[in-house]
Amino acid sequence: MSTRREHDFLGTREIPAEAYYGIHTLRAAENFRVSRHQVHPEIIKALAVVKEAAARANLDLGYLPRDKGEAIIAACREVARGELADQFFLDAFQGGAGTSTNMNVNEVIANRALEIMGLPKGDYATIHPNDHVNLHQSTNDVYPTAMRIAAIRLLLPLAEEMARLQEALQEKEATFAGILKIGRTEFQDAVPVTLGQEFGAYAQAVARDRWRLYKVEERLRQVNLGGTATGTGLNAPLKYIYLVNDYLRRLTGLGLARAENMIDGTQNMDVFVEVSGLIKAAAVTMHKIAGDLRFLSAGPKGGPAEINLPPRQAGSSIMPGKVNPVIPEMVNQVAMQVMANDMLIAMAAGQGHLELNPFAPLIAHALLESLEMLAAAARIFREECIDGITANAGRCREMLEQSPVLVTALLPYLGYDRASEVVREAEAHGRPVKEILLAKGFFTPEELDGILTPAAMTKPGIIKPVNRRQEEPEARK
Incomplete structure (x- = not known):
């Protein structure tokens, strides 16, 4: 050679x-x-x-x-x-x-x-x-400037993918609007919600992340190009400093501007910590949604199985027919990596001393990796999982009817103590709450049907069934 x-x-x-x-x-x-x-x-x-x-x-x-x-x-x-x-x-x-x-x-x-x-x-x-x-350059002005350009170029696609994810979740919100199911707090049965309301909450959380990511791009527009070694501009002619930033703005098509204090722009990297924090927030949202979907789809016989995730691959080398929630699991792992990267960025930014941060390469690597990975994960999450989710409406109804949480909607009529007695009896005899209520004559079948509806049980206020008589339940026996 x-x-x-x-x-x-x-x-x-x-x-x-x-x-x-x-x-x-x-x-x-x-x-x-x-x-x-x-x-x-x-x-x-x-x-x-x-x-x-x-x-x-x-x-x-x-x-x-x-x-x-x-x-x-x-x-x-x-x-x-x-x-x-x-x-x-x-x-x-x-x-x-x-x-x-x-x-x-x-x-x-x-x-x-x-x-x-x-x-x-x-x-x-x-x-x-x-x-x-x-x-007329130094690594210390061109490298931080390149970091900002690269981050903006990857930040905008992430914001767009979050917007598409939000839309996919909103579509499921509408599709599942009429499916009443058990709500859960601390993994225990809670008052009913609709499956659509759960997906609507996911969409709202993603919408906040989308907006934050879109706005934080503005924080990256201040560049220190022309500051040379320490931000003072030594060996860079003044006309060059103005002209090079004009050219950079035209070439990139981004709203870049020369930093008012180029020494600050050279030595401090807190803006990357700020941006990373909002990327981490988006990762946390996706992490939470993915975890919820894994739980809600658990089964098909041994778990809630309230939803079906689209099957993507065989899940076991020994158990035939097993299908795992591999897409949400991937999202969980990407989210954890983004959270770890955020800690790296914070540590590296805090280790900059005096006029320069020697750990800019680590900050660049971690930040750009987070941006790229999370955008890809959001796209795959939407295309390979969210879009294909279906509901098990019968399973949702079955579990709700077997749960004592239904009695919560009746507190204004029964009172807390009497409602507690109904729950204890239902659990002691393994009977549905509705059956106990009807057997005791607290309500007519028509009255219960008027109260225990998705529309009535999942909105603010006290449910008032049509033709409900006002006397105490004991008086109606």
């Missing part, structure tokens, strides 16, 4: 002649072989857009010759489209606050630009990764 020689502050190394990466990428690849996780491709694409904005600003201001500037811009656009992806293989867990990833991008763009100009890779006297591609 033919090679080329490149040198840096530490010495000289052999690089594969056809490689677009250079010596800084090689050293980073050797230093950070710790996981199977590579730098997220959205970070690479976002960095390429930042580099293009910088090249355009430098070209306009005369800091780059036109031929070099146009070659760099062309290379940036290729990388931003996801091309040359095999040249970006660094481990996501890396020291240096993102310097290794920034240099990886600088080297690939420089060598691709040289190739576009018809020159050999490694001809850094013509186009240099630092002097030309990284001109």
Whole structure:
């Protein structure tokens, strides 16, 4: 294999002649072989857009010759489209606050630009990764800026998937509106609800998450591009600082703006903690819904079995016919990973010291993973589970009629003590509450049918059956 020689502050190394990466990428690849996780491709694409904005600003201001500037811009656009992806293989867990990833991008763009100009890779006297591609930049302003762009690009699809999930749950709310069932508090029988009301509550919780995620995107729009190493803007001309941010806004189509305090934007990463917290809130909502669906579908003979989840795969290697709730279980696991990532982000953001946070790569990896995973989980949850749920109306009715909770609707007529006696007798003799009430003459069949309806039992107020006589039950015996 033919090679080329490149040198840096530490010495000289052999690089594969056809490689677009250079010596800084090689050293980073050797230093950070710790996981199977590579730098997220959205970070690479976002960095390429930042580099293009910088090249355009430098070209306009005369800091780059036109031929070099146009070659760099062309290379940036290729990388931003996801091309040359095999040249970006660094481990996501890396020291240096993102310097290794920034240099990886600088080297690939420089060598691709040289190739576009018809020159050999490694001809850094013509186009240099630092002097030309990284001109008027520092890792400390381009990397946090790329983090924000990548996060926004993944945040919006998540908000859209949450909106679709909300709509799917609302459809089930309407479909199941007339199915009366036992409510449960602390896993014990409680006053009735409709199955539709349960799904309506899920939809409302998801709606809050959808709105929060949509709004929090605004918090990511303030970038520190132009702040260079510590946010002071050293070595970045003032005209460049304004122009590069204008170009970045145009290239991304996002409402980005230069941070009023670029030192703050360089050293503090609390905005990512805030965004992660709202992603975690959405994960918690999905976690809760998935857990509820697993419980409500448990059975088919040994559990509530009030709903049927669409079967997706055989559930056992030894028990024929067993089908597990694999989609909700996947959602539970993704949600737990998002919660764990949120803790990582908080810890990493809190470990930033003075003018820079060296753990930006960890924050980027955890945040983008959470955004991408939760959006995928929400889509699969909707398509492979929620859309296909059906109700076991007969099972819902059977369990409700066997439960003593029905007597709660009759408290205004019986009083707490008499109602308690009815419950004790029903449980002692294994008889339905309705049977005990009719046997004691507390109500007529017509009166009970008027009270124990889905519409009457699942809305505020005291149920007043038609033609109900006002005398005390004892007087009616």
